[in-house]
Amino acid sequence: MADASAGAQGQVPGQRGAMPAPGSASLAPTLPPSQTPKDEFDLAYGYVLRRDYALAEDSFRRFLSKYPSDRLAGDATFWFGESLFQRQHFRDAAEAFLNVSTKFEGNPKAPDALLRLGQSLAALGEKEAACASLGEVIRKFPRASAAIKQGVEREQKRVRC
Numbered sequence: 001m002a003d004a005s006a007g008a009q010g011q012v013p014g015q016r017g018a019m020p021a022p023g024s025a026s027l028a029p030t031l032p033p034s035q036t037p038k039d040e041f042d043l044a045y046g047y048v049l050r051r052d053y054a055l056a057e058d059s060f061r062r063f064l065s066k067y068p069s070d071r072l073a074g075d076a077t078f079w080f081g082e083s084l085f086q087r088q089h090f091r092d093a094a095e096a097f098l099n100v101s102t103k104f105e106g107n108p109k110a111p112d113a114l115l116r117l118g119q120s121l122a123a124l125g126e127k128e129a130a131c132a133s134l135g136e137v138i139r140k141f142p143r144a145s146a147a148i149k150q151g152v153e154r155e156q157k158r159v160r161c
Helices: 037-049 053-066 073-086 090-103 110-123 127-140 146-159
Strands: none
Touching: 037 053, 037 073, 053 073, 073 090, 073 110, 090 110, 110 127, 110 146, 127 146
16 A cells, blocks of 8 residues: 655645645646656555545556556556546446456455445446455455455445345
8 A cells, every 4th residue: 555644734745735726626736756656656646535536547547557567556556446436437447446356466455446346336237247246355355354344245235145
């Protein structure tokens, strides 16, 4: 997971204290302090922390385009999917979560991604696929956290698997 520590006064890494223009819903993208993959990831993750999912989506899309093989690519793919999920772009979110749970199966976010895949599919009305994905979480990741296991159970009841 990315270093989520914020700077002084609750600033997010890469944020330069900019204030949104009157009437604007979000801030303009900020350039990372350097062009390293870590700084670019931290900037994009900062948008997630601020719940600016449109900027997070754009930033993670750029990150994954520039650094598809970086060690942070699995986390970036998860947070890209989460940004899409939060904006109710469930089909694209499902694709991103599927990538995490298959391409980055060893990533610590893989169980979360498989749960989110099930939730995305349920939101799309694809009950059978959602239930299959949710069932895979415990099978593929028997040592998943209690929170993930509870999330799976809750979602299975909600979807009526």
